[in-house]
Amino acid sequence: MNPVLLGRPVQAFDQLALLLAQQVQAALQRTGHRQVNLHIAQTQFLPQRSPAPARMQVQMQRATVLAHMAARYGFSAEPMPQGVDAPPVSSTEQRIHAALDAAVCAAAQDLCAQAQAALQEQPATTASAWQWQAQIQIGDGDWQPLLLTLDADTSRTLEHYALQLRRSQRPAAAAQAKPAAPLHVDVTACLLEKTVSTADIQALRPGSVLPIALGRATVLLNGQALLSAAVAEHQGKLHLTAFETLE
Structure with a gap:
């Protein structure tokens, strides 16, 4: 339960979360030597209580990076046996991790640019900070959490665009006839x-x-x-x- 969701454009944010999921999925699939079979689900935007960071921040599990690295080179990642120390991070893994982070941020920036172009007025100043949360699956591996914390400018633009979407999607109020008799409902x-x-x-x-x-x-x-x-x-x-x- 999150009280700060009260009065927020929740349904419009759900639409933006799904749209961002499609863009992130396409961006991640384009990285590497071959198209990677991956899926993103359970997407949502949630407000964060702490101030927005200066730059977008991606939190991705190492298992996701290793699975993506294996898939892009035509292999399948095996889970690490229990009791065995994880291998040190190689320079290749670091490079691929950086490329995946950049792809997620680029997808969010593209969505922000689309929202900015569609805004009918410039967004007002707000202290809101938003996170995009999702679950990602590489191949037939386990689902892993994926988190993107938006910077202040992106948070402000997407929130203002969600408000605009909500207003534009409200149906016009139809003329209501006075009922002939009181209607009691429970x-x-x-x-x-x-x-x-x-x-x-x-x-x-x-x-x-x-x-x-x-x-x-x-x-x-x-x-x-x-x-x-x-x-x-x-x-x-x-x-x-x-x-x-x-x-």
Whole structure:
């Protein structure tokens, strides 16, 4: 739960996150001697509490770099056996790591340039700082985290562009006819469903904790699923935001 997402253009940022994923995937595939089979999923933009860095920063797992290095030379990377010390970083690995970082940053800069060109007005000054988070898979290897922390200028441009997207995508308000009779509906939200065995219940003692994680909530209208929403905390209370219709 992230209270700073309240009032933010969440759905528009989801669109930008997917677009950036496509550009990063294409940029990474173009590096090397041959096209690398890779996939990027679970992309999202999240605000960060710390100030934005002076330059974009990429955090990529070494396993991702090694898998990409093996794939670009026509090999497959094998996982490191447990108990075996990792080999030292070679100059080739350093060079490839730098090339992958540059490709991710270049993709973000291209997206920022597209957003800047589409802006109807110059972005206002803001202290917002954003991170792009994703999962990356090379070949049939394990999924690994990929994190891009945006600099202040890129954060400001993309946030302003997301706000513009949200405004442009709002449907025009249609004239609403006065209902002939009052319409009473019951709107509820299903925040969490968790199945717990009887044995787990009987094993509970004072101070025991049931671990839960709130994902997207389902909004019910008269008992029927109508919308999904993100759950956020604000001033000690739970709120629903980023509503989306259910297909």
